[in-house]
Amino acid sequence: MVVLSASVCTRQGKALVSRQFVEMNRLRVEGLLAAFPKLVGHAKQHTYVETDSVRYVYQPLENNLYLLLVTTKASNIVEDLGTLRLLAKVVPxxxxxxxxxxINENAFELIFAFDEVLTAGGYKEEATLSSIRTNLIMDSHEEKIHKALQxxxxxxARAEMQKKAKTLQEQKMAQQRQTFLSGQAPSGSLGGMEGFGGGGAPSQGGMFDQFQGMEQQVPTQQEYNPYASLQKSTAPVAIAPKVLAKSGMKLSMGKGGKKDSLMAAMAVEDNLLPVGGKGGGIDFGFGAPAVAPPPAAPSTPLSLVLEEKISVNMNREGGVENCEVKGILNLTANTDAGAAAVVTINKSQLPSTFNYATHPKVDKKIYEQRGVLALKGGKAFPIARSVGILRWSYNNEDAAPISINCWPEDEGSGRITVSIEMELTRADIVLHDVNILLPLGTTEPPAIESIDGQYKHDPNSGMMCWHFDAVDSNTNSTGSLEFSVAGNNSDAFFPIQIGFRSQTLLCPIAISGVANSSSGSPVPNDISMSFVPDKYQCA
Incomplete structure (x- = not known):
């Protein structure tokens, strides 16, 4: 098929949005659109009409609007109608x-959406409504990583600055203490102590006698306290941020710093090294996003978001020591119709192993009786503000969806061999962008002996990321990695951090209905689900 242009126009042929996919001048486009109202009047029972040179494929929309495709007469009419149906879903x-x-306010967004369906030259892409939404959002994992890394x-750097400031403070205090005990005259900020010790080296007792005499002459001891200025100062004041600006923020982390910071481990580089895995690049998503993408304009009166976060601590043999799951149902009313809605969930089917709690303003009585979430007194939800109306939690080791078993072995020759196993422990979960972050204790690259999946090494921080695009019961339910690296400290490889994302919740909660609180009529809504780790590590 070859589509010359795609337009949203009025019954009179006025184009609100028009996108051309072949070279056409403005007069040609305006002439084709001007001829459309005259032709469609003679073919009311059809969805297309032809002229000597082109074919008009159209579909009436609401409010006297038309979605119009102008194609060549040799174009496949079946494919044209399929494209028309897809665009009819994309436009609203x-x-x-x-x-x-x-339509006028979102003209540029519609043009971008048309370009996702049709390529230059007018050829149809294999696209779905879901893929078009994803492409229009332009969500970038690399951007998230970059911002989180910064x-x-x-x-x-701030922690290192405070640590150095504390060290300098302790050194100054030790120096002043030594000066105080030796009876020598201090200098610098302690200029008020010139009378201490005189010009020689008196005994310790004589020095304290002089100090007691000075106390009797002045009402306050603080002026003559050799540690007063040090006690007032704090680490952030001791070293100003301007010093870091001059040197460009230099990091000098030891082993502890590498372990404490997950995101500092991976620098944004282009040297992805796939070994023994699937080809292609890696989009790293480390669990909790640092910066969320800007939300798209709401297309429904009501938006519902079910979110779950899991915190897991595992030992080095893969055993789960503690596991906690917390979930929340957030409601956002986009219009007055959404504010007047009530939400019904499958309360009778929810397992008793989870703990549930409604918002204090939610009518708990009707929730317990019918599983309906509505505000007390029939009040409406606030518009354009997210409200958490239901929470749930779960504490059990069997909730952890993935386990890690790490075995570092010292070869005795200045190198350590590390064997790691990954296993999906829940068959009902599908995980995407699984990233297992390992500190190496050295900036040297590891020597990979065998690997399932892909990996990336960051020489600046001495970290390695083991990555899987997807992990489920059918794809990569287990994986192993074996490598060797220079070193002799087996504890340097811990803690291991794990990140992933999923649209499958551990709690089987489901929205069974959204209706108007007065009339009971259904309210259009948009539901999304996410399951991510809050803190998932093997130590």
Whole structure:
């Protein structure tokens, strides 16, 4: 098929949005659109009409609007109708409605959406409504990593600055203490102590006698306290941030710093090294996103988000020592219709192993009786503000979806061989972008002997990321990695951090209905689910 242009126009042929996919001048486009109202009047029972040179494929929309494709006469009419149906779903989804003002306000977004369906030259792409939404959001894992890495570097530099400031403070205090005990005249900020010790080296008792005499002459001891200025100062004041700005924020982390900071481990580099795994690049997602992408304009009166976070601590043999799951149902009313909605969940089917709690403003009585989440007194939800209306939690070792078993072995020749096993422990979960982050204790690259999946090494921080695009019961349910690296400290490889994302919740909660609180009519809504780790590590 070859599509010359795609347009959203009025019944009179006025184009609100028009996208050309072949070279056409403005007069040609305006002439084709101007001829459309005259032709469609003679073919009311059809979805296309032909002229001597082109074919008009159209579909009426609401409010006297038309979705119009102009194609060549040799174009496949079946493919043209399929493209038309897809665009008819895309237009209200992107614009948020089918009114002229919403089309005009979202004209550029609609053009970008048209480009996801049709390529230059007018050829159809293999696209779905879901893939188009994803492409329009332009979510970038690399951008998230970069921003998280910058924040991590700043935090690490601030901690290093405070550590050095504390060391300098202790050195100054020790020096002043030594000066005080030796009876020598201190200098610098302690200029008020010139009378101590005189010009010689008196005995310790004579020095304290002089100090007692000075106390009797002045009302306050603070002026003559040799540690007063040090006690007032704090680490952040001792070293100003301007010093870091001159040197460009230099990090000098030891082994402890590498373990404490997960995101400082991976620098954004382009030298991805796939070994024994699937080809292609890696999109690293480390669990909790540092910066969320800007939300798209709401297309429904109500948005519902079910979120779960899990915190897991494992030992080095893969045993789960503690595991905690916390979930929340967030409601956002986008319009007055959404604010007047009530939400029904499958309360009778929820397991009793989870603990549930409703928001204090939610009517708990009707929730216990019918599983309906609504505000007390029939009040409406606030508009354009996210409200958590239901929480749940679960504490059990069997909730952990993935286990890690790490075995470092010292070869005795200045190198350590590390064997790691990954296993999916829950068959009902599908994990995406699984990243297992390992500190190496050295900046030297590891020598990979065998690997399932892919890996990336960051020589600056001495970290390695073991990556799987997806882990489920059918794909990569288990994996192993074996490598050797220079060193002799087997504790340097811990803690191991694990990140992933999933759209499968551990709690089988489901939205069974969303209706208007007064009329009981259904309220259109958008539901999304996410399951990510809050802190998932093997130590």
């Amino acid at each position: 989804d992107v614009a948020g409605g089918l009114q002229e003002h919403t 924040q991590s570097k700043e935090d690490a």
